[in-house]
Amino acid sequence: MPRTPGRIWADGDRDLAEGLMAALRAPQDDREEEQAIAESLTHPLHSYPAKLHPATARILVDIVGQSARRPQPIVDPFCGSGTTLVEIRAAGMRAIGIDLNPLAVLVSRAKTYTVPARRRKEIRDAGHEISGQVLAAGKAARRSGAAAAPIRKPTGFDPNARNRRLASWYAPHVRRELEMIAAALDDLRAHDPELADVLTACLSAILYKVSSRASDTDPTWVEKNVPRGAAARYFAQRVELLFAGLGDFPPGHPAEVFEMDARRMAEVIPDGTAGGVITSPPYAGTYDYAEHQRLRFDFLALRHRQLDEGEIGSRRSFETNAEAQQFWQRALADTLDAIARALAPGATAAIVIGDSVAKTRAVFALDDLRAALTDELVLEAWASQQRPLLGGIEKRVFAERPKAEHIVLLRRR
Numbered sequence: 001m002p003r004t005p006g007r008i009w010a011d012g013d014r015d016l017a018e019g020l021m022a023a024l025r026a027p028q029d030d031r032e033e034e035q036a037i038a039e040s041l042t043h044p045l046h047s048y049p050a051k052l053h054p055a056t057a058r059i060l061v062d063i064v065g066q067s068a069r070r071p072q073p074i075v076d077p078f079c080g081s082g083t084t085l086v087e088i089r090a091a092g093m094r095a096i097g098i099d100l101n102p103l104a105v106l107v108s109r110a111k112t113y114t115v116p117a118r119r120r121k122e123i124r125d126a127g128h129e130i131s132g133q134v135l136a137a138g139k140a141a142r143r144s145g146a147a148a149a150p151i152r153k154p155t156g157f158d159p160n161a162r163n164r165r166l167a168s169w170y171a172p173h174v175r176r177e178l179e180m181i182a183a184a185l186d187d188l189r190a191h192d193p194e195l196a197d198v199l200t201a202c203l204s205a206i207l208y209k210v211s212s213r214a215s216d217t218d219p220t221w222v223e224k225n226v227p228r229g230a231a232a233r234y235f236a237q238r239v240e241l242l243f244a245g246l247g248d249f250p251p252g253h254p255a256e257v258f259e260m261d262a263r264r265m266a267e268v269i270p271d272g273t274a275g276g277v278i279t280s281p282p283y284a285g286t287y288d289y290a291e292h293q294r295l296r297f298d299f300l301a302l303r304h305r306q307l308d309e310g311e312i313g314s315r316r317s318f319e320t321n322a323e324a325q326q327f328w329q330r331a332l333a334d335t336l337d338a339i340a341r342a343l344a345p346g347a348t349a350a351i352v353i354g355d356s357v358a359k360t361r362a363v364f365a366l367d368d369l370r371a372a373l374t375d376e377l378v379l380e381a382w383a384s385q386q387r388p389l390l391g392g393i394e395k396r397v398f399a400e401r402p403k404a405e406h407i408v409l410l411r412r413r
């Protein structure tokens with residue numbers, strides 16, 4: 001969510017609308033408290049496009065949690081990097097996440113891996129051991145002029161194709177360190193797959209920082225001077241951050257996170273059993289989650305065909321498909337149907353959506369959401385905040401009506 005302030009307006013139940021306005025305002029408040037929330041728990045572990053601000057998520061957990069009956073879970077069916085799942089767990093509630101992106105699932109599981117202290121210490125010990133080995137191997141190789149560590153060959157992936165895709169993004173010494181960390185995680189996976197996955201999220205977290213890719217959402221090649229040993233040290237820092245953050249959760253179980261299409265959530269959530277939903281679906285035509293993570297998918301050897309085919313509202317779908325707007329509205333309607341089925345009677349769903357430009361047309365997300373509403377869901381309150389216009393097309397298509405981000409609160413009858 002952007003940090004720029006903008007005009008806020010709201011409607012519906014007054015108390016709820018005020019809560020939603022506070023949730024929208026939270027990222028722009030420069031108060032130390034909001035900063036501290038963003039840096040708390042495991043929130044800073046991993047970057048992610050369109051990550052929800054943790055302070056917004058915390059307020060929404062408070063609002064939605066009021067109508068939830070424990071131990072009913074709170075669900076985020078587009079969980080991304082797990083911001084809401086972290087806050088749900090921090091509030092001591094059961095969390096269920098769903099996302100089609102395998103990386104989102106990996107990161108969300110790691111960020112909510114609330115386990116007893118002894119197990120948590122194993123994360124730290126294994127992570128530091130791997131980082132230490134990589135640093136020592138680098139020094140030894142430099143002293144002896146020994147040959148570089150062999151490039152890893154993940155099973156089921158063509159090593160030459162993988163190599164071609166990765167070669168230009170990493171300096172050779174960085175690539176060697178990363179491959180050594182990944183190979184050590186492969187070894188660990190053979191006897192402790194859960195621990196290996198948690199540590200893989202720490203590796204994933206540094207993959208763009210040490211690459212020549214500008215950022216998650218910007219694939220431009222940029223020159224970066226990454227010192228020797230930096231990748232291994234950054235990895236150890238992420239492990240430390242995760243270890244410390246996980247220690248601040250109240251006792252409970254890790255979030256259950258499923259890699260699947262949100263519209264099929266009935267397969268894992270029996271009808272009428274969710275205590276609430278808090279989610280932020282993709283904004284129409286804005287991001288390409290499949291493209292944004294491609295370098296990570298290639299490096300970590302993550303399969304992403306389901307995401308390539310099932311991602312809703314992607315930018316590429318609007319650029320290549322003349323019927324993308326209809327698909328988008330259908331996807332929104334199917335998602336709301338699935339949410340209505342999952343919710344217990346009287347439970348609420350907070351949905352964060354944003355206006356956008358899809359190809360060259362304005363998409364007014366609140367209108368689309370209202371059009372997709374079923375009889376089972378009542379619109380209790382909503383709040384909107386005006387967002388700045390970026391570039392010429394936005395200025396043209398939003399000339400008559402402001403571009404805004406919205407939080408909508410729905411209640412299951």
Ligand SMILES: C[S@@+](CC[C@H](N)C(=O)[O-])C[C@H]1O[C@@H](n2cnc3c(N)ncnc32)[C@H](O)[C@@H]1O
Pocket residue numbers: 048049050051052053077078079080081082083084098099100101104260261262263279280281282283289310311312
């Ligand atoms: C706005 S992001 C969520 C960000 C999240 N709130 C966070 O703080 O990181 C939207 C997410 O929807 C996921 N997604 C797109 N199409 C999906 C689908 N059909 N089913 C489930 N997830 C989907 C994307 O992978 C992305 O993680």
